Amino acid sequence: MSRFLARRLLALVPVLVGVSIVVFLILHLVPGDPAEVIAGTGTTGEGIEAIRHQLGLDRPLAEQYFKWAGRLLRADLGRSLVTQQAVLPQLLYRFGNTLKLAVGGMAFALLVGGAWGIVAAVHRGSMWDHIFTVIALAGVSMPIFWLGLLLMLVFAVQLQLVPATGMGGPATFVLPVATLGLNATALVSRIARSSLLEVLQQPYVRTAWAKGLSQPRVLWRHMLSNAAIPIITVGALQFGYLLGGAVLTETVFVWPGLGRLLVDAIMQRDYPVVQGGILLVALTLIALNVATDLLYALVDPRIRYQ
């Protein structure tokens, strides 16, 4: 296990170096110049040159990369070209907020989606199964953006049960978490249902019933632990998606998260923010993959890592 972990962590280094180079190059090769965006249309060519010089954008590309990468080794992600604020604290603050949202959304999806899936599988073909199927279909099909505005109009503007926007007390989490989670809920419930149904056909389940085991015991001990692998896989994938896909939710609910920051930064060609942000996201996704692998071993004793 520890050798497996060490190997995976070592493999991280080339991946991150690769990501840093690719992100750097893509950003700098895309047309558009941060100095022009910062200056807008309010200044002359000289003014734009002045900004470019101030930001060090008039240096050769390789020099800019190594300067950035050198600072990166000292955990310094530089400063935003646009706001002049240090990038790292900004990213960590935003990332924390997105994480709160994604964890909330994931918990919502696993609890609600998992429960739906179990009910639908155990009572296959029942009215509940059909109702959940329809809701899940709607959940998967509904664009997050639209769903968010809809929830906001109903629960914040009309019913005034929760605040419309912002991040603060528990009430402010309700709408964004539900918006973000509903899509994943639908997916998790479908996967849970189908993988449970598959397990349901297995001889050992029939044996368990035949032995006269109680329903909860068959469900938890025999069925769920065997159906868990696909649910974990989809859950992990969904979690990665939630981290990245939170941008629309963040936009609608003015949530100070990472997605919104990155989109704004890309539009403004704010290189250090985008580079640092993408690195952080890459790092998170890799960590998530490793964690998922470890979780497999935990759930399924047949899986061993050498």
Next chain:
Amino acid sequence: MGADARRDSPAGTQAARRVGRRRLLVDSAVLAAGTAAWPMLSRASAAFAAPVAGARPNYNAALTVALGAPVTSLDPAVPTSTLAETVKRSMYEGLVDLDASGGLRPGLATRWTVSPDGTVWTFFLRPRVTFQDGTRFDASAVKASLDRLVDPSQKLPYHYLFDMIDSVDVVDSLTVRIKTKTPYGAMLPHLASEAALIISPAALRRYGKDIATHPVGTGAYSFSSQIPGQSITVKRFEHYWAGRPYLSSVTFTAVSEDATRVAQLETNQAQVIVNVPPSEIQRLRGRPGVTVAVREGNRVAHIGINVQKDPLTDRRLRQALNFAVDRGGLVEGLLRGLGTPADSFVAPITWGYAAQPIYRYDPARAKQLLAAAGYPNGFHTTIWTPQGRYPQDKETAVAVQGQLAQIGVQAQVQVIEWARYLDLLRKPLDQNTVHLYLLAWESGTGEIGFVADLVFRSSEWPPKGWNTMFYKNPQVDALVAKGDETVDQATRKQVYADVQRLVVNDAPWLFLFTYRQVLGLRSNVHGLIALPSEAFDLRQTWVG
């Protein structure tokens, strides 16, 4: 400032006051349709306006203002988005102030004089003013702030607005003398612009380049905290020279989604929101506790024409395009009436505007001109446009495409992301591939000289300036230079009237319309002074 930021201004000539009055009329007409008690009714004066009878200011109230885009730099010498100016002006003040009708009035200077030859300006400063860090406001503070802008080695983006200044001298502690290299007609508007807001000299020394993240001015509110890209909070400056400001704090948040801003206003999470979508105005007016206010804007939407690219080198073809477009129809159809058809390259509320009503919608005339120029069946071209930068920008390009097709001109519409758009427009002529492009200029200083200088002089072809039409008319060049050097404002206005006549006739733009601004306010918000730009002045704002 410019095609994506802005402001307002002008000098106190009779003519300027006439313009101001006309705008007031337009505004009251618009307001009559709504319920708004619009700020411009509050007569701007150096001291705070007295509270409206029946309502008393709540000194514990905090205000949240939802802007459409994140505020970037807070350094006055760095251009930012138009909306950022509101934030800067809550903390900083300049020697010359702007009033609601776009006029100039005393700010940190109580009065000023100019020498007969127009090269020496003397400013008499307001006594007993302190910066938020406790530093005394005096002549040396003014000199430090202005010297920073004038010094080319500082490489500040707004340097170009002040490169006519030869020296800034301290006469005594409350008198400053500014000498210019040549007479300069737009001195006061430039000093009233966001660029010339006065920074605490102690803060400048202490923070240097980092002044953007540590703003210290003399304004009613002092910097409190910032979540970059998300929000900025300023708090009441207790020792503000004009008396205790009404609000305990103001938070500016960046909310890019229109529907979200509206929801924030309706739930009272924000008390002021910008850019209310036209489709929501009627509904919001019916909501209790909410007010919608509409006023004329400073920004002129147009389709720029690269006049060096065949076949549009021929003036008759450019005029034909102008005759082919139904401006009134665009305003009604696309902006739901929230605009005014353009008849010059500046808006009616910009100082120096002179109407040039020569291109009435006339497709038959357009076809005649096409035929006379040898293109009876029209020609093919491309219109570039950003999307989401201006209200209905892409839709405008598409509508123009449709109208041009009526006279046989086949235009393709190509949407280009803003950062790349700027890059492509600013390529030098030999690498420039633009034919037609949508842009919306406004005068950063509120007067016509700003746009005339930056956009229509032949010395301003990219990559230097913003003459992205590559337009060249020696008469215009000479007149614009004369306008810059004319200190007498009546003469200056006449010079710019001639510039407008020549430019409109040469048609380097397909003139479209000016936008109106739509603000949403909670009904208990009073004394908000909206400048003709999207910026507003919160110094007299209170919540009842």
